[in-house]
Amino acid sequence: MRLRTKILLTVFGIVIFLGLLMVSGTSQVIERALNSQVADKELSLVQVVAEDIANPLLDGDVLVVQRMLEAVVNMNPNNIYAFVTGLPSGMLIHTFPKGFPAGLININPVPPGERSSMRILDSEQGLIRDVGYRILDGLDAELHIGFSQQEVRQATGNLARTVILLMLIGMLTALAVALLLSRRILKPLEKLTLSLRRLGEGYLGETIKVAGNDELGELAVCFNQMSSRLKESIDSLRTSEANYRLLLNKIMTAQESERQRIARELHDETSQSLSALLVGLKTAATMAGQKEEGVENILEELKDGVNQALKELHRIIYDLRPSLLDDLGLIPALRWYLETKLKPTGICLNFNIGGNPGRLQAEIEIAIFRITQEAVTNIIKYASARQVAVELLFLPEEIKLQVKDDGCGFDMEAVMNPRNARRPLGILGMKERARLLGGDLEVRTAVGQGTEINVTLPVSKEEGYNGHQGFDC
The missing domain is CATH 3.30.450.20 (PAS domain)
Structure with missing residues (x-):
């Protein structure tokens, strides 16, 4: 009814x-x-x-x-x-x-x-x-x-x-008034029902116009706000879904590229060094059997070759995952990485530690390291910066990371526009890392004003850390 x-x-x-x-x-x-x-x-x-x-x-x-x-x-x-x-x-x-x-x-x-x-x-x-x-x-x-x-x-x-007779007249009058009032009252409700039905059918952004400041007007305003927020949420989900697809594609591509790079470096450098070492060993064995002179020189050259092969192998391993991160923790690993990557480029580094430093869960340390790694890589490639400041702040329930440079900066809104086919997936990856751990990542930048990345992650400390002083360039 x-x-x-x-x-x-x-x-x-x-x-x-x-x-x-x-x-x-x-x-x-x-x-x-x-x-x-x-x-x-x-x-x-x-x-x-x-x-x-x-x-x-x-x-x-x-x-x-x-x-x-x-x-x-x-x-x-x-x-x-x-x-x-x-x-x-x-x-x-x-x-x-x-x-x-x-x-x-x-x-x-x-x-x-x-x-x-x-x-x-x-x-x-x-x-x-x-x-x-x-x-x-x-x-x-x-x-x-x-x-x-x-x-x-x-x-x-x-x-x-x-x-x-008067009652009949009153009944007819009351029915006429009730009919008029029901039309006036129910017409906005019928519009609202139709709008809700269209909203349920997928027509996002559906709105209703109701004149007046009564309860029906307030209901229409609430519906319009709900519809607008729902559209924004759906659009955000669609954008996030598109970003996730791009990020997944980027990750898969990066995995294949990393495998190719590792295979190439192992083949071109480590494999050749080991092949040369094998040939040298055979030559030394032959000369030793014939008691020819110069065996010691060949063995010395083979020793240098082994050392070079080990260095190349260690470099590849460190690029994949620094052992310092597992052995000594986040701070030594970050210090080694920042010194190794920034000093050869001439970029001045300011690295500071605040709060009460300590060892963190493995996934937190890996996330902080990878986010810093991505930020520093972008600074070296695109920022043209002269100075970089990295700060870690250890708080009782969270850790804060700030990476700031004085480089050229960029237009964040234009770069992150969903229509931009060349969106920086590195930023999306950093945000996703923080979000997966229940944290947040914020990028502040403008053209000509440098870039500042702020990361906040919830933590619980596992082992005490003896402390570490910041150092300047």
Whole structure:
């Protein structure tokens, strides 16, 4: 059942309920008021007639009393009968043409000490109010006149019909007003429902316009805000998904490139050195067997070749993963890397350690090292910097890394635009490393103003570190 139908049925039920209450209550109130008013009027008439017939009764002029009673009955069709009872001679004067009804004389006697009494009688002619009145004090003579209640019932019925008509008019008016109000109220709700349905179908950014500052207007504003935020979130997720695909592709490409580089270096350098060493060993063995001169020189050359091969192998291993990071921790590994990479380029280094240094979880140390490695690589390749400042701050619940240079900087918004096919995946990789560990990475840069990278990662220390002083160039 639709909301508009529920509203109309509710209003219709309320109007019917109130109308029935109004008809019932009004009819009862009016009927009581009319009965009271008519009863007073009838009692006044009985009093007047009693005063008029008092003297003829005292004079014993029964004929005059009879005529006066008949005149009272004939003057108004609602006056059904009249009779006088309690006369000393036991005489009964009445207006019944077919004889006095049996039992009527004892139905409504005036109580002793009272002047009047009233009682409603149910007869063949309908409801009749019998009004009795003691004619004279000290005498038992009573005057009774019967009044038809048809006029009161007819007036009450007319009033009830009028109230019912007014109720019908009110119902129709209320329904018309309810229909107009339901349209005015439900139209924005219908728009909102349609917008929600379209939003559920994937039409992001769907908005609704509702005039006014009432609850519906506030609901529309909240919906528009929700729709806008949802669109921004979906767009962000789509952008992140695209970045992840690019990053994954970059990682796979980098893995293959790294494998090719390692294989090439092993083949071109280490393999050749080992081959030369093998040839030299064979030559030395031959000369030793023939006891020729110059064996010592050949062995010395072979020793130098072995040392060179070891250096090449160590360099390849350090490029893959510095053993200092596993053996001594993050700070010595960073110091070695920064000195090895920056000093040959002439870039001045300022490396500082703050807080309470200590060994961290392996994944945290690896992340800090790789982020620093990526940042320094970008500085060497693109920044044209003269100075680089690297700072590590060890706090009780987190570690902060800052890498700052005075290079050329770049336009962050333009570079990170999703439409830019040459987005720096290194920055995306650094951010992803920090995000995977529950941290955050922020890049601040502008053209001509250098670049600042701030990393915050949550940590828990494992082993104490004896401390390390910063050093300048």
